[in-house]
Amino acid sequence: MEILENLALGFSVALSPYTLMLAIVGCFLGTIIGALPGLGPSNGVAILIPLTFTLGLDATSALVLMTAVYYGAMYGGRISSILLNIPGDEPALMTTLDGYPMAKSGRAGDALVISGVASFVGAFLSTIGLMLLAPMLARVAYLFGPAEYFALYLLAFCTLGGMASNNQAKAAIASCIGLGIAMIGVDNNSGMPRLTGGNLHLMDGIDFLVAIVGLFAIAEVFFFIESHGKGSAIGVKLGKVKIPWPEIMSTKWTMLRASGVGFIAGILPGAGASLGSFLAYMSEKSFAGDKAGFGTGVAKGIAAPEAGNNAAAGGALVPMLTLGVPGSGTTAVLLALLMTLNITPGPTLFTDRPEVVWGLIASLLIANIVLLLMNVPMVKIFVRVLQVPAWVLLPGVTMISFVGIYSLSGSYFDLLLMVAFGVLGYVLRKLDVPTVPVILGILLGGNMEDALRRAMVLSDGDATYLFSTPIAIGLWLAAIAGFVAPMFLRSVLKKPQRVTD
Amino acid sequence: MASDRIFGLVVLMAALAYIASATQIQTSFLADPVGPKTFPILVGTVAAISSLVMIFRPDPDPEWPDKFTFGALFFAMLVLIAYAYALKPLGFIIPTAITAGILSYQISPRIKPAALSGVGLSIGLFILFKFALGLGLIAFPKFLVG
Incomplete structure (x- = not known):
């Protein structure tokens, strides 16, 4: 019954009119951000972080607003996938496989409603899963010492590198770039500057927000300049939106199964929503067999990836809140938000600041209902947003990024760094080097090194201490498996190609 | 390769x-x-x-843009760098209008919509940031306003 008490506390925070308003605003903004092609959840949340900071919101309100944006972006991603065949973000890629064919056959409205309901089911179930699992995991997390944390961070980098990219070496390089950048600045233990090259601006280190906004938002502008904003016109007309009840009912088991698969994929540190939607789609496809016609625009093919994707989004919050290790790119950005707000995620968060955790969970439940209401009857409003041309949108995003970063420190140096990260992001993405490990490295580098050094202080320099407990050994094995196994599974896990006209 | x-x-x-x-x-x-x-x-x-x-063990080459597009990208980078330096001394509105206009033109090369979106974004965002979000932005440099 502890959960109910905690939930009551959460709802008392989340149902205050101000917080409720923030959740609704967040949902609205988030859906727009998710729907706009080229502006996914990571981008959107990253750009908004400095702005929430300047709004002077307290920790709970800021967290409620941003997680509402996060969930909203997960919902919104399906709109451009279905209507334009352009995934708003990576996890929405799987939704294009059946969503676009269905929209082309004149059933765009049905596709949007089915995917909206599937999103709701996935997100709702995974929020409940989060509620049940997170406090348990938080208790286990008390057993984690520095050696376990070091192994856990390693696991996050390995699984992220192994699963989310096509080339392990490139993922490892990306992680090293991030970790290397995290080392810049004054060393916490000795108080000596490291790797600053004598530059005074670098003494404080490089702010992760600068890197995130540069890598995600500024790099996007370069991509749009390269492609001249092609493919941003409306692809499929949306007729009257009705609710196809029989089809929704026919996909109920698919939604449930996909939510389970997605939730588990989301919990794996570093794997995240892309893996969730992918596994959900593929397992349903093989479960239904060839006759079901996956890939031609069937309801199950839309419901599965959307439920999986949104369930993974909730699942990814579990390791982020209990261990401080994000499960996806966007939760990495949310972790950045927590750090900016001076909240340290981890087991102590659940005991020391229950109002933050449970307020967050309660507002996720509320956000979910708001999102369902917004995304089914009001979907036409968001479809109109898609008509904003790229030549207004992208300059706008750039300017907002500049002002956001400028408002952090008021220094031109951060802006220059942001542009540099934008160029880096462009080159990395061109070369198929994933950028999420870079962010993760910058975010976690300091903690990872601290964990290693603390472990070595405890053991007086004995390296075998890192493998001294069963939990640590398990994490090491999982890390190695997560990094090596995808090399052999590559042919099995091959991502399906996008539908082309 | x-x-x-x-x-x-x-x-x-x-x-x-x-x-x-x-x-x-x-x-x-x-x-x-x-x-x-x-x-x-x-x-x-x-x-x-x-x-x-x-x-x-290199992967196959990605599709790189042609020389002209590369030039455009390089130019966009220079514009953003210039913008970073200009934001403080020149106020918000003028540099933002110019930068947003140039970026807009680079994405879709039509002069009139680009100029309009530059000016519109600059003024619109200024109002949003200054009055809705309460950021301490300066509209114009001192030597213009006196």
């Missing part, structure tokens, strides 16, 4: 330079067993090994 090899080489050089500068980090008398050097050296080593893998 070539792009991955070049990138691998750049990473290798950077990693070696990183390791070299990590060995120069001063240790204080309060040193722990690991010290401030080990982790950066470890990171540099992993990067160096991965870059060797990239050099010897």
Whole structure:
């Protein structure tokens, strides 16, 4: 019954009119951000972080607003996938496989409603899963010492590198770039500057927000300049939106199964929503067999990836809140938000600041209902947003990024760094080097090194201490498996190609 | 092939330079067993090994843009750098209108919509930031307003 008490506390925070308003605003903004092609959840949340900071919101309100944006972006991603065949973000890629064919056959409205309901089911179930699992995991997390944390961070980098990219070496390089950048600045233990090259601006280190906004938002502008904003016109007309009840009912088991698969994929540190939607789609496809016609625009093919994707989004919050290790790119950005707000995620968060955790969970439940209401009857409003041309949108995003970063420190140096990260992001993405490990490295580098050094202080320099407990050994094995196994599974896990006209 | 090899080489050089500068980090008398050097050296080593893998087992080349587009990208970068320097001394509205206009023109090369979106974004965002979000932005430089 502890959960109910905690939930009551959460709802008392989340149902205050101000917080409720923030959740609704967040949902609205988030859906727009998710729907706009080229502006996914990571981008959107990253750009908004400095702005929430300047709004002077307290920790709970800021967290409620941003997680509402996060969930909203997960919902919104399906709109451009279905209507334009352009995934708003990576996890929405799987939704294009059946969503676009269905929209082309004149059933765009049905596709949007089915995917909206599937999103709701996935997100709702995974929020409940989060509620049940997170406090348990938080208790286990008390057993984690520095050696376990070091192994856990390693696991996050390995699984992220192994699963989310096509080339392990490139993922490892990306992680090293991030970790290397995290080392810049004054060393916490000795108080000596490291790797600053004598530059005074670098003494404080490089702010992760600068890197995130540069890598995600500024790099996007370069991509749009390269492609001249092609493919941003409306692809499929949306007729009257009705609710196809029989089809929704026919996909109920698919939604449930996909939510389970997605939730588990989301919990794996570093794997995240892309893996969730992918596994959900593929397992349903093989479960239904060839006759079901996956890939031609069937309801199950839309419901599965959307439920999986949104369930993974909730699942990814579990390791982020209990261990401080994000499960996806966007939760990495949310972790950045927590750090900016001076909240340290981890087991102590659940005991020391229950109002933050449970307020967050309660507002996720509320956000979910708001999102369902917004995304089914009001979907036409968001479809109109898609008509904003790229030549207004992208300059706008750039300017907002500049002002956001400028408002952090008021220094031109951060802006220059942001542009540099934008160029880096462009080159990395061109070369198929994933950028999420870079962010993760910058975010976690300091903690990872601290964990290693603390472990070595405890053991007086004995390296075998890192493998001294069963939990640590398990994490090491999982890390190695997560990094090596995808090399052999590559042919099995091959991502399906996008539908082309 | 070539792009991955070049990138691998750049990473290798950077990693070696990183390791070299990590060995120069001063240790204080309060040193722990690991010290401030080990982790950066470890990171540099992993990067160096991965870059060797990239050099010897490169992926197929991505589709690079043509020379003209490269020029446009380079120009966009210069504009953004100039904007970073201009934002403080020249106020918000003028540099933003120019930068947003140029970026808009680069995405879709039509002068009138680009100019309109530059001016519109600049004024619209200024109002949003200044009055809705309460950021302390300066609209125009001092020498214009007097």
